[in-house]
Amino acid sequence: MSLVKTIHRHFIIYKPYGYLSQFSSNASKQQSKKFLGALHDFPEGIMAIGRLDEKSEGLLLLTTDGKMSDFINSQKVEKEYYAQVNGAITDEAIEQLSKGVEIGFDGKKYMTKPCAVFKLDNIPELPTRSKKIRDDRHGPTTWVSITLNEGKFRQVRKMTSAVGFSTLRLVRVRVGNIHLANMQVGEVIAVDGF
Secondary structure: OOOOOOOOOOOEEEOOOOEEEOOOOOOHOOOOOOEHHOOOOOOOOOEEOOOOOOOOEEEEEEEEHHHHHHHOOOOOEEEEEEEEEOOOHHHHHHHHHHHHOOEOOOOOOEEEEOEEEEEOOOOOOOOOOOOOOOOHHOOOOEEEEEEOOOOOOOOHHHHHHHOOOEEEEEEEEOOOOOOOOOOOOOOEEEEEEO
C-alpha cells in the first residue's frame, strides 16, 4: 500500500474593495456581486483563510489545505490592519481599543481581547481604492494600526465605532509574517507555503 502525499496549493492575494471573499455563488441575490474567482483561475478545493468583508481590502491567504487554514485562523497567528477612521483619534480611544472594547456579535455583547494599537505617523502607501473616500476637506481622518489575534465578524469596524471613530477604509496588511508589501489591487501570487 503506497501513501500518496497530497500537494496543496497556496496563494496570497490583494483582495480588492467590493469583492466577496468567496469564489462564486448560486444565490440569486448575489449574482451582481464580484467574486475572487474573477481574478484568477484557482484550483479546485481552494478556500479563503479567514475573510475580509466586501468593503474591506488587502491581504487574503488562500489554500487547499484545511489544516493550514485552521491554524492560521486560530488565535496563534496575528493579523494586522490599517484603518482610516473618521476624525482625529484620541490617545484615550487608542488606549480603550488596546485594552479591549465591548462590541455586538451574534446578537450578544462581546469584549474584544487586548491588542496592539497605534496611530500611524504617515498616511500608508496603499493603492488608490476603487471607490473614492471622502477627503480631509470634510474633516480630519486618522490612520491607525490594529493587530489582533482574533477575528470576529467586522471586528475592527465595530471596535473603532465603539470608541467613536467609524472606519472609512480598512486594509489588512499582514497575516503572521506574510506582508501585503507592494502588491497591487487584485494581484495573485502562488507561493510554496505559509
